[in-house]
Each structure stands twice: as C-alpha cells, then as structure tokens.
Amino acid sequence: MAHIVILGAGVGGMNMAYEMREEARAEDRVTVISNLPYFQFTPSNPWVAVNWRKPDDITIPAAPYLNKKNIDFIAVGAARVHPERNQVELTDGQIVDYDYLVIATGPKLAFDEVPGLGPEGYTQSVCQVEHASAAAKVWDTFVEEPGPIVVGAVQGASCYGPAYEFAFIMDTDLRKRKIRDRVPMTFVTAEPYIGHLGLGGVGDSKGLLESAMRERHIKWICNAKVTKVEAGKMFVAEHNDKGEIVKEHELPFAYSMMLPAFKGIDAVFGIEGLTNPRGFITIDAHQRNPKFRNIFSVGVCVAIPPVEVTPVPTGTPKTGYMIESMVTATVHNIRALLDGKEPTEKATWNAICLADFGDTGAAFVAIPQIPPRNVNWFKEGKWVHLAKVAFEKYFMRKMKTGTTEPLYEKYVLGLLGIKKLK
Secondary structure, three states: OOEEEEEOOOHHHHHHHHHHHHHOOOOOEEEEEOOOOEEEOHHHHHHHOOOOOOHHHOEEEHHHHHHHOOOEEEOOOEEEEEOOOOEEEEOOOOEEEOOEEEEOOOOEEOHHHOOOOOOOOOOEOOOOHHHHHHHHHHHHHHHHOOOOEEEEEOOOOOOOHHHHHHHHHHHHHHHHOOOHHHOOEEEEEOOOOOOOOOOOOOOOHHHHHHHHHHHOOEEEEOOEEEEEEEOOEEEEEEEOOOOOEEEEEEEEOOEEEEEOOEEOOOOOOOOOOOEOOOOOEOOOOOOEOOOOOOEEEOHHHEOOOOOOOOOOOOOOOOOHHHHHHHHHHHHHHHHHHHOOOOOOOOOOOOEEEEEEOOOOEEEEEEEOOOOOOOEEEEEEOHHHHHHHHHHHHHHHHHHHHOOOOOHHHHHHHHHOOOOOOO
16 A cells, blocks of 8 residues: 655645545545635736635635545645655644655745735735735725726746736726726846746737736836835836846736735745755656656646746746646656656646636647747737636536546547647
C-alpha cells in the first residue's frame, strides 16, 4: 500500500485527487491537504468582484465530494514539507507521512514586495475568492461615488489574463450602470507591450487588445514598475526598452485592482533542491523533482522560466489546459512507479485561454507556449463570453461529480475546432 498526499485543493489539486484515485491501486490511500475547506473556481473571481457572481456560486466544500470518492481530506494548512523524512508538518502540529507527494498549492501572493499593494493595503485583488468578495463590497461603494480606476499587474507578475478581463468587465459593468463617462481608466502593466501576456504575444494579441482598449477608452502604461501605493494614489516608474526610467507617474484612483507577483508558499520556500530562489518547485520533464524523486508538482507552483527577458520582469503563466495536462501526466507517472516502472509521461505545455471581456471576450491558443510556435492563434468575439459562462458550469459539475474527463481538451478545444493538441 502507498500513501499519495496532494498539497492543495484548487484546480490542480482537486483534479489530481480524482484522477489519482481512479488510477491508483485499490489498496493505495489518497489524501488531500488544504488550508481552505473548500474548492474555488479561480477563473470566475473577476465576476465575483463586480457582484456578477456570489462566492457560493463558484465554491464547494471539498470534504464531502472527495470523501465520496474514497479520498481523505485534511482542512489544515501545511507548515513545512520535510522531504528528507517523507513528511508534511501541518500548522496544527499534525505530521502526515507520505510515499508520494504532489505539490499543487498554487502560489503565495507577494503583495509585500510593493509597499501599499493588496487587500491589506490600498488595492483590491481577484486572486482568491475571499479577495474578490471583499473587492465587491468596495465596488458597491465605488459606483455610488465613481472616480478614476487603475488596474493591471505589477512587476514580476506571471498571470496577466485576469487583469485584462477585470478591466473590461469593470468597463462593461460601468456602461450598464450608465456611469462609464465618469470613470477614467488606466491599465498599468509590467509587460513590454499590450497583449504580451507573459508569452511574447500570441497571434495578433497586441493589435486586438490595443484596439479593444482604445474602443473602451482605457489608457495604458507598459514597462511599468509600481514603486509604492498610497491611499488613492499609485506611483509608477515607466521604463524604455533598455530598462531605463523614462517617466515617473503619480496616478490618482478611487478604485484599483493590481495583480501581484507570485512566490512559492512558506511550507516549501528555501528547501534546497526542491525549489528555485522564488520558491517554485523545480521539476523534470515528468513533473518530478530531480532531487526528491517521490515528489511531483503541478500547476502555478511549478518553476517555469520566463519566455524572454523584458525591461521590467515578467513571469510565464500556467493556463488551465496546461495544468490539466500536468495532472494527467503526473497521475500516470506515479502509477508507473507503483508498478515498479519508470515515469514516461510528459505534459503538453501548450497555452489555451478563454478571457471574458464582460459582454464579449478573447480566446488564444499557443502551441507550444514558448515561441516559435506551430499554432499562434488569437480571436475575439461574443462567443467567448458565452463559452466561458458555460465552461464555469461544466467545471463546477466536474468538481462535484469527480469525473476525470479532460474538460479543456474535450470542451474548449472543441469550441475552437481543434481535435487534439500535439
């Protein structure tokens, strides 16, 4: 009998648990550990932040659904991973032994790297449902007395899609309220140009997103480093292509949402051989840590180098399809080890995204994620908004039923007219 422990109950962790339980031997134990008692569908958080969704719409309690599938669940956060002892120490003092560990925690949100950034400072966040719910309350106050908005992603961020989504969703909501004319909006991003997305651009993402922002009267500042945030004011240093500061901005705002940079969680940070200097888990081609051979990792907490060097640091995103692919490869590789074989499965690190713009949206496919690519496709249309709404329902149903069908491959690729990614 083997004990397979999964750290994290997000998109990667829950999918990992369901697929691992199905693939593991009957006598093997599967346990999920999370600092939260519920699963949250993170892609819907921008809708929560403008009250288009309630937290209950995009969350489910993890324990009952996992338990139905004979998966144990511990709703206590990890204090420290001890890979040399094959143990996870929890914040309440419990020690959990494992034979195989899958780290799927997602990131630590590095708000502290910019003074005044984040929910404990002066800006809002859509990174977690709790943050989005708090942002919705601030939004309710804001629309009563509207003013300037600053939205975007700070230096070192590796997830840009939600920043664009939220800017366009706010624009849509304000137009519906007929107060858009009272709200100047500025998009601030570390990207070297609009539509870079941490991917070096995808198709004509630059042209399409610039056009979408002009159409909606959203100004932008690229190559931007946010130096500090004060109440109602953001300080931004704009750089040129050489990385030199060319302009200092003081941007007033009545509402702001800025995505932070990511780091690895404290439970793994600084463990030599397990993480890189930012705390992300280092893995080989089979999702396996090179030093601790019974540790695997999937999702946002995986170390992936930037696609290219940019004047202001930008990270590389991990999309839902990529995470789904990582999970399936990891499951089969652990099963191979259980059977006394070596891992052979590799994830297809291709980027697929459905980005909602409130009443329209954009979809992109990058195969592979790092250029040059075999497929480099970016399209905009109302169908993307409808597709993302439908996909949310499919995904929440999957989390409740425990089905292991590959939703991104089956549903999203089908919408895009692609049978399978190679």
